Amino acid sequence: MKVIIIGGTGHIGTYLVPRLVEAGHNVVCVSRQQANPYSNNEAWKSVEHVTIDRVKAEEEGDFCSQIVDLNADVVIDLICFTPKSARKLAEALNGRIKHFLHCGSMWVHGFSEQVPTTENQKRKPFGEYGIDKANIEAYLHTFHQKSGFPVTILHPGHIVGPGWLPVNPTGNFNPDTFVRLAKGEQIVLPNLGMETVHHVHADDVAQAFIKAIENRDNAIGESFHVVSEQALTLRGYAEAMAMFFGQKLKLKFLPWEAWEKTVNSTDKEFTLDHIGHSPCGSIAKAKALLQYQPKYSSLQAIQEAIEHYFEKEGIKIHG
Structure with missing residues (x-):
C-alpha cells in the first residue's frame, strides 16, 4: 500500500518509516525537510520525500489538497496539534483513503484516577496540549461514527530513544x-x-502503528495506549x-x-x-486487538x- 507519513523525520518517524518500508509499503515522507532522522537506515533510500511546511500550507489553505493529491491508501499524521487542523484534513481525506492514523497522547486523560488507566476513562484533560489532543480525539471518533471515516488513534506516553x-x-x-x-x-x-x-521507546510506538495497519479491522474507530509494560x-x-x-x-x-x-x-x-x-496506562487493549508487545x-x-x-x-x- 501507499502510505503517507506526515512528520516522518522526528522521534517516531525515525523508526516508523523504516518499519513501513520493510513491511513492503510504498512510503511518502512529508516534512519541512529541516531535520534528519535520529539514526541512519538503508530503508530511507527507497522513501519518497515531499517538502511541505504544514503551518505555512495551512495558512495558505492548500495543505489538505496537497496531501489528497498524493493519492495514498494510508495516512499517518504524527504532527497534528489542533482540532481545526484535524477536522480539515479528515474531511478532505474522507472517502479517499483506507486508513487514517492519528498520533494522540496519554495527556488526553488528565490526571490518573484508577490505575492502570484504561482507554475508556472519562477525559478530564488540563493544559492546552492535553485539551487540544482530547478535542481532536473526540472529533475524529464522532466523524467516524457519522461518516465511517477509518480512523485509529494511538496515545503514546513519554517517548524516548x-x-x-x-x-x-x-x-x-x-x-x-x-x-x-x-x-x-x-x-x-x-x-x-x-x-x-510512563515512558515508551520510539520503536515501540512505531511498532504500534504497524500493528494498527496490519490489524485494521480491529483498529478502526478505536483509541489505544502505547506505553511500556x-x-x-x-x-x-x-x-x-x-x-x-x-x-x-x-x-x-x-x-x-x-x-x-x-x-x-x-x-x-x-x-x-x-x-x-x-x-500509568494499561496496554491490555492494544495487546488484545493489535497484538502490540513492547520490546522495551x-x-x-x-x-x-x-x-x-x-x-x-x-x-x-x-x-
Missing part, C-alpha cells in the same frame, strides 16, 4: 539529574517521590538509575512548595505538568537513551 533526553526522575528534562546519579550525588525529589511517569514512580526510577550507574542512591525529599524553589522555572513547569498527570521496558528505553547521551557528551557512566 537515542537522540533525545527522557523525562528524568525529578519529572523534567534537565540532564543534571542523571549526571548527579551517575556521580553518586544526592538528588532531591518533590513530595515523597511516589508520582509516576509498567510505569515508574519517581523514587523507584531514581533508585534503578543509581543502580545502573553502579552507585548507591542518595535521596532527599521536599514538599512541593519547598522543592519548586530549588529549580529554575522551566524545570518547575515540566515537573508540575508530569507529576500532575502521573500517567521503561528502564531499558531510558537507559539506552542515557547511554547514548553520556557517550555523546563524553560523560563516564559507571563509577
